[in-house]
Amino acid sequence: xxxxLSYFSRAKENLMEPIFVIGSYRxxxxxxxxxxxxxxxxxxxxxxxxxxxxxxxxxxxxxxGTANGEFSNLSSMGITRSKFYRSFGKHVHxxxxxxxxxxxxxxxxxxxxxxxxxxxxxxxxxxxxGEFAEFTTEDQPFAAVRSKTDTKNRWVDGTPENSHFxxxxxxxxxxxxxxxxxxxxxxxANSLMNFSTVEGRIENYxxxxxxxxxxxxxxxxxxxxxxxxxxKILLVxxxxxxxxxxxxxxxxxxxxxxxxxANCLKPFQVxxxxxxxxxxxxxxxxxxxxxxxxxYVQKACLxxxxxxxxxxxxxxxxxYFYRLxxxxxxxxxxxxxxxxxx
Numbered sequence: 001x002x003x004x005l006s007y008f009s010r011a012k013e014n015l016m017e018p019i020f021v022i023g024s025y026r027x028x029x030x031x032x033x034x035x036x037x038x039x040x041x042x043x044x045x046x047x048x049x050x051x052x053x054x055x056x057x058x059x060x061x062x063x064x065g066t067a068n069g070e071f072s073n074l075s076s077m078g079i080t081r082s083k084f085y086r087s088f089g090k091h092v093h094x095x096x097x098x099x100x101x102x103x104x105x106x107x108x109x110x111x112x113x114x115x116x117x118x119x120x121x122x123x124x125x126x127x128x129x130g131e132f133a134e135f136t137t138e139d140q141p142f143a144a145v146r147s148k149t150d151t152k153n154r155w156v157d158g159t160p161e162n163s164h165f166x167x168x169x170x171x172x173x174x175x176x177x178x179x180x181x182x183x184x185x186x187x188x189a190n191s192l193m194n195f196s197t198v199e200g201r202i203e204n205y206x207x208x209x210x211x212x213x214x215x216x217x218x219x220x221x222x223x224x225x226x227x228x229x230x231x232k233i234l235l236v237x238x239x240x241x242x243x244x245x246x247x248x249x250x251x252x253x254x255x256x257x258x259x260x261x262a263n264c265l266k267p268f269q270v271x272x273x274x275x276x277x278x279x280x281x282x283x284x285x286x287x288x289x290x291x292x293x294x295x296y297v298q299k300a301c302l303x304x305x306x307x308x309x310x311x312x313x314x315x316x317x318x319x320y321f322y323r324l325x326x327x328x329x330x331x332x333x334x335x336x337x338x339x340x341x342x
Contacts, residue, residue, distance in 0.1 A: 047158060
């Protein structure tokens with residue numbers, strides 16, 4: 001009996017395989033997240049902004065709990081850093097999975113209010129995920145549930161800030177997969193420089209700040225790829241996502257171990273969160289960007305080429321880059337605490 005329970009426990013733990021779409025702002029992380037979220041087994045999350053913060057706190061708490069060696073509580077119980085992180089990751093996963101219907105009820109309630117149809121549906125009586133499918137039309141581009149048979153046992157999070165915290169997210173969710181979206185830095189920078197044209201955004205980025213933002217987020221993603229390897233992180237070019245949607249989505253689902261689902265193409269029927277500016281006046285050529293007199297433009301374009309042309313990526317990653325990834329993560333964590341203390 002114990003052997004059976006042990007096997008069942010391991011099998012249940014192996015189902016904890018969230019998906020994180022990482023990359024710079026304005027690189028298509030939102031549309032890819034929603035795209036994958038149309039899959040029958042993948043539940044789309046709004047940008048979380050709290051899960052990676054939990055990882056930062058866990059690092060601090062583990063350090064406190066082991067500060068006195070064998071005389072510390074966590075050390076005396078033989079709880080390793082990996083076990084500590086993984087334990088909290090299990091709770092996060094369970095909380096998200098167990099509260100999917102609460103999210104669906106709230107979303108449906110909002111939609112019905114807009115249509116003045118709330119009185120027609122008692123959302124409190126909807127308890128199974130499949131029951132929400134009847135409120136989704138076939139041509140609807142964004143839907144958390146599409147069929148009564150949807151399982152939605154995995155979830156996808158496209159919070160761009162996760163890019164800096166892949167190290168702790170991987171400790172919390174050892175079975176997680178990451179999809180790294182990379183986009184032409186000139187296109188990203190110009191989108192950020194016209195950020196105020198996107199609904200809900202107020203301020204535009206200054207040019208140098210825009211390029212630096214792309215660089216720091218992209219660098220974190222690249223180091224994560226080098227550290228954890230191609231078995232853990234899939235590199236996707238934004239241009240391919242735009243021009244070869246079906247092929248790229250098929251590639252992503254294959255990487256995730258999921259069957260192809262044509263519903264994942266539906267979000268591409270509409271344009272979301274696009275900055276508005278005259279693109280005909282911009283030279284998006286990386287070749288010319290490398291020759292730019294502006295150091296931050298040249299630096300970003302050189303790095304972009306380096307990533308695309310790098311032949312040394314390994315399936316299991318690199319110990320050197322893993323140590324580097326941890327070191328960079330700790331630096332970001334320190335900055336986070338400084339910001340929280342203000």
